[in-house]
Amino acid sequence: xxxxxxxxxxxxxxAGLRTxxxxxxxxxxxHGWLDNAASFVPLAAQLPELDxxxxxxxxxxxxxxxxxxxxxxxxxxxxxxxxxxxxLGWERCVLLGHSMGAAIASLVAAVAPQRAQAxxxxxALGGLAAPAGETVDRLRAHxxxxxxxxxxQLRVFADLAAPVRARMLANQLDEASARRLVERGxxxxxxxxxxxxxxxxxxxxxxxxxxxxxxxxxxxxxCPAQVIxxxxxxxxxxxxxxxxxxxxxxxxxxxILPGHHHLHMDQPEAVAALxxxxxxxx
Numbered sequence: 001x002x003x004x005x006x007x008x009x010x011x012x013x014x015a016g017l018r019t020x021x022x023x024x025x026x027x028x029x030x031h032g033w034l035d036n037a038a039s040f041v042p043l044a045a046q047l048p049e050l051d052x053x054x055x056x057x058x059x060x061x062x063x064x065x066x067x068x069x070x071x072x073x074x075x076x077x078x079x080x081x082x083x084x085x086x087x088l089g090w091e092r093c094v095l096l097g098h099s100m101g102a103a104i105a106s107l108v109a110a111v112a113p114q115r116a117q118a119x120x121x122x123x124a125l126g127g128l129a130a131p132a133g134e135t136v137d138r139l140r141a142h143x144x145x146x147x148x149x150x151x152x153q154l155r156v157f158a159d160l161a162a163p164v165r166a167r168m169l170a171n172q173l174d175e176a177s178a179r180r181l182v183e184r185g186x187x188x189x190x191x192x193x194x195x196x197x198x199x200x201x202x203x204x205x206x207x208x209x210x211x212x213x214x215x216x217x218x219x220x221x222x223c224p225a226q227v228i229x230x231x232x233x234x235x236x237x238x239x240x241x242x243x244x245x246x247x248x249x250x251x252x253x254x255x256i257l258p259g260h261h262h263l264h265m266d267q268p269e270a271v272a273a274l275x276x277x278x279x280x281x282x
Contacts, residue, residue, distance in 0.1 A: 002041060004062075005053070010083030015062035016055040019044045024051040025117075025279065026093035028085060030101030032123075032262075034197055036061030038184040039098065042177075043264045046272030050094075050279075055084055057101070059198035061184050072201060074127060074209070077104045078111050085115060094279070096120040098264055103127045110220040118282055119225040120275055122264050125245045126218050128236060130208035142206035149199060158192040172260040180265075211241075218248040225252040226278040228271060230259045253278065 002019040016037045020027075027050045029040040037054035038061070044052045056063040058080055059072060066072060081104060085093060094117050097105035102124035109116035130138065157163050160182055167178035186193040209217075227246045233239050246254040255274050257263055264271045 002044075002054075007084065007087035009087040010080060012058055012066070012080065012083070013064040014055060014058070014080075014084055014087070016053060017041065018053055020048050020050045020052040022051055024049050026051045026088075026090050027053070027096050028081070028088070028090070028093050029054045030057060030081065030095070030097035030105050031055075031060065032099030032101055034060070034185070034201060035098070035101075035181055036184045038180045039262070039265060040096075041180065042268040043272055043275075046268050047276060053084075053088055053090075053093075056184075057104075059201050061196065065198040065200075071206070072198075073207070074104075074107060078108050081105070081108045082112060082115065091115070092117045094118045094120060096122075096275075097124070098122040099124050099261065106221065106225075107217060109223055109225070110217045113220075113222045116221075116223045118223050118279065119221065120228070120278065121225065122228045122271065123230060123234070123261055124237065125227055125242065126214040127209055128205070129211040129214045132210050135207070138204060138208065139206055141204040145203045146200070149203070152199065154189075154194045154199070156189055156191045156194050157186070160186065160193060163193070163195070171262055173262055173265065177262065177265040215245070215248055218245055219250075221249055221252075223251065224278070224282055225249045226275065227252060227254045228263070228274055229254070229256045230261060230263045231256050234261055 002017040005016050005018050007014045031039045037056045040054045059065045092115055095105035095109055102121035103126060105119055106121055106126050109119045163182045164178045167173055167181055185196055187196045229242060246252055257270055259267055
């Protein structure tokens, strides 16, 4: 059974879902880009002995968007996760993330090692990197896209069939998984439904770390870590680079499962078995 929660996390309204066993090992689950807390419901159901907090990250799901004068950056994401932990009353927890959420979780584990009891990273480890030579082009693209954002009209769907179908095609999800994400990711508007997510999340990333900087972050993670990748690899996070990142972890283990990017939704039993075995080893 899941129950909704709302928090004031560093002055921002953050929504999410609680499930599992209160008083069990605390797990903060951080979803992927343009997903929301509902993405972890199938996985959490397989591990009911844990105390789960499934958070909608800022700009996603039912959580607030960042103020107009604040940007979605790596430091902001780290600070926000720590604020969510504080609002939950958790000094330490297992940081579990998928895709963008796994990148954020690994950064938090590196920057605030005293807050991370363990790390579970699904389909990402560290943020996406870019060569230093792309810096100016990325900044120009971001500034131009931000300036043009005010002219764009939000798409309105007459019913949920179209956005569900779009998520199925974009992420190779079955209908049930796509609908789970869509129902928490849309809001009613005149004429139907529109996405809840902050349109600024679609902007080109202004600044990315270099691969050397990401490797420095990963080498600083002190807690035990379980990395789970799907195969075939995503084009933007290919082999051998992704496995080389996992090898930098001081106390890391890597497992690769055949499947798609949202394997925690497609194969919750298999992913849960890996996580349970890992947590029992702590």
